[in-house]
Amino acid sequence: MAHKILSAKLCQLDVSVDRLHRRIQDSQTAGHDALRREIAALEQECADAETALRENLRRSKSNLVSILAQVYGQVEYDIARAGQRLRAAVDRSGDPETAVEEELLLAEYLLDFAHQAADRVLLFSMKAIDDQLLQQEKGESL
Numbered sequence: 001m002a003h004k005i006l007s008a009k010l011c012q013l014d015v016s017v018d019r020l021h022r023r024i025q026d027s028q029t030a031g032h033d034a035l036r037r038e039i040a041a042l043e044q045e046c047a048d049a050e051t052a053l054r055e056n057l058r059r060s061k062s063n064l065v066s067i068l069a070q071v072y073g074q075v076e077y078d079i080a081r082a083g084q085r086l087r088a089a090v091d092r093s094g095d096p097e098t099a100v101e102e103e104l105l106l107a108e109y110l111l112d113f114a115h116q117a118a119d120r121v122l123l124f125s126m127k128a129i130d131d132q133l134l135q136q137e138k139g140e141s142l
Contacts, residue, residue, distance in 0.1 A: 006125050013118075050076070
């Protein structure tokens, strides 16, 4: 069961990563107006996805998920706050070239964080699969 669920989620992630690649590449050749429209559309997509995730977390009956919902809310708050602080620091620099470099550096580190999160997902997934196999083995030995 875990394999099917994790495989489905990985397929969703593959689609998202492919879209990420395409959108970054397209952004580099897009005009300013087209890029602004794409940013607005992506902001709306992110807001909709966050709302859907929060709703799924809220509907769950699992105690574990209620803890995850609290943690997720705190992480989202912290990310938003950090984004505001980073934007203020970039704005204070007063040098547009430095501001662009700082934004690119931020994007680079955010990709590093996403990579780290993917590694954590792998670790949690492998442990869950191992626990499931252990439980199956115990059931077979009875």
